[in-house]
Amino acid sequence: MGRRLLVTAALVAAAAQPAQAADSELQQMKALIEQLAARVGQLEKRNADLENALDTERLSEREPEIATRVKALEARTQNMAAPVKRMEALEGLKVEGSLAAVGQSVNAGGSADGRSQRRINYRGDVLVTVPGGKWGDITGKGLAHVRFGQGSGVGLAPTYTSTTNSIAFEVGGVSDPDSSFAILAQGWYQLDIPLPRMRNTPLATQHARITVGKIDPFGFFDGNAIADDETTRFQNNAFVHNPLLDSGGGTAADRYGFAPGAIFQYVDEANKTASWTYSLGIFGAGQGANFSGSQGKPLVIAQVETNQRIAYLPGTYRLYAWTNGRASGYDGIAQRQQGVGLSANQQVMDDLSLFARWGHLTQGQPRFDSALTLGAEWTGNRWGRSADALGVAWGRLHTAKAFAAGSATVDADGDGVADWGYSASGAETLAELYYRWNLGGGMQLTPSLQYIRRPGGNADAATIRVFGLRAKWAF
Numbered sequence: 001m002g003r004r005l006l007v008t009a010a011l012v013a014a015a016a017q018p019a020q021a022a023d024s025e026l027q028q029m030k031a032l033i034e035q036l037a038a039r040v041g042q043l044e045k046r047n048a049d050l051e052n053a054l055d056t057e058r059l060s061e062r063e064p065e066i067a068t069r070v071k072a073l074e075a076r077t078q079n080m081a082a083p084v085k086r087m088e089a090l091e092g093l094k095v096e097g098s099l100a101a102v103g104q105s106v107n108a109g110g111s112a113d114g115r116s117q118r119r120i121n122y123r124g125d126v127l128v129t130v131p132g133g134k135w136g137d138i139t140g141k142g143l144a145h146v147r148f149g150q151g152s153g154v155g156l157a158p159t160y161t162s163t164t165n166s167i168a169f170e171v172g173g174v175s176d177p178d179s180s181f182a183i184l185a186q187g188w189y190q191l192d193i194p195l196p197r198m199r200n201t202p203l204a205t206q207h208a209r210i211t212v213g214k215i216d217p218f219g220f221f222d223g224n225a226i227a228d229d230e231t232t233r234f235q236n237n238a239f240v241h242n243p244l245l246d247s248g249g250g251t252a253a254d255r256y257g258f259a260p261g262a263i264f265q266y267v268d269e270a271n272k273t274a275s276w277t278y279s280l281g282i283f284g285a286g287q288g289a290n291f292s293g294s295q296g297k298p299l300v301i302a303q304v305e306t307n308q309r310i311a312y313l314p315g316t317y318r319l320y321a322w323t324n325g326r327a328s329g330y331d332g333i334a335q336r337q338q339g340v341g342l343s344a345n346q347q348v349m350d351d352l353s354l355f356a357r358w359g360h361l362t363q364g365q366p367r368f369d370s371a372l373t374l375g376a377e378w379t380g381n382r383w384g385r386s387a388d389a390l391g392v393a394w395g396r397l398h399t400a401k402a403f404a405a406g407s408a409t410v411d412a413d414g415d416g417v418a419d420w421g422y423s424a425s426g427a428e429t430l431a432e433l434y435y436r437w438n439l440g441g442g443m444q445l446t447p448s449l450q451y452i453r454r455p456g457g458n459a460d461a462a463t464i465r466v467f468g469l470r471a472k473w474a475f
Helices: 002-054 065-090 401-406
Strands: 094-106 117-135 138-150 182-195 206-215 259-268 276-283 299-310 313-328 334-349 352-363 368-380 385-399 427-440 443-453 464-474
Touching: 117 182, 368 427, 385 401
Parallel strands: none
Antiparallel strands: 094 117, 094 464, 117 138, 138 182, 182 206, 206 259, 259 276, 276 299, 299 313, 313 334, 334 352, 352 368, 368 385, 385 427, 427 443, 443 464
16 A cells, blocks of 8 residues: 555656646746847947937937948048049050250351350150040040250251250240240140940941141151160151151141141051051141241141051051142241151161151252151160160252252242352162160250251261260150
8 A cells, every 4th residue: 555655656756757847947938038139228228329329420429329420431431432533534544754865066167156065955845645535436646745845955057957955845936045035835725536336335446536626747757766766766857757858848747847737546456466557647837837927738648557567576657748838948938848758667687777857849949859768776685775775867858840940039928139049950768877875864965966968968078077075864
């Protein structure tokens, strides 16, 4: 009997244990739920405080720490946004320029006053290119070119070569030689239009370009990789541009070589090894070039340019023709002049490039009516100075028949004295030799030697000899 009671008590106790365990788990779960609810309540309160704090830009010591940090980050981001916007506005901006100084001496027989001369001068150029807007795939850009300088260089006896120092620059009309002034040499705007219009811009291989403003015509026509920069290579003007257009005055630009105009170009780069550019330029001439007269009878020039490779070496060839109703004849009377020209440069070895220019006048009466210039430039690879270069050029300017017949008697300025006082004949020949020494950091030193034989077609004139030293810093 007692045993049964014990067994029964054990069974009752065993049955009660699960009920007690379940009750204990419920109590623990209830406590956890209450803790979770309290935590959620705290988070909701903090979230409400944070939202209230972020509703205002003001900082307060009572605000949550995270709100203070967020506001500080926003303030820093806003401070950085202004410079970023300015940088975006300046994207595409390009500033470049150079400062060059030249010292030259000329022999007594070749100088204008019959005495040996030594002169120095300097010239600076600053060019700024800025983005000019975008309309879909059409882009624009503008260029401003400021030029300043002082010193006119050595004065030569009468010659077809306009100058042996193409860097010489002074503002006209300045009576005080101590003064140095600057001019806006160029200021133009250009639109670039990918062609054909239905193609994707990055894939376009043809472009139409329209340029309007005050322009240097030689920046687009008669270019040459070996002979077109008087601050780096040849200094005689007859080697810098086509002598008929520049030294001979065929462009009839203003006294500094610039003119208002418009240029229309079609560029075809479908074949990367043989691209083509077709250009047509219309520029003010005579009084129209300096904005003091009509734009009638302008300089009109058309050019075909192609880049080719011969034996994998690059070269550029340009053929052009021009007409100008305001060019000046040898007698000082305005007349129409027409001519054709060729400018070519070709790399023939890894360290040797050649250039050639030819021009012939088909209408008009200038002092010389045809010109041929040839030259070469060797880089310093062979003597361990790859950044240096040695250049040599030769030229021939042929006397025009009309000038040969009237040169001894013509008095264009009406002072009762023959302007030249000699009978011109034959041709003026010229040569230039230079060595460009690269000092690094954009600095160069270039000694040069020039000869002009039979200057101005005068068989009795002394040979002109000019020695010079040019220093240049570019940035």
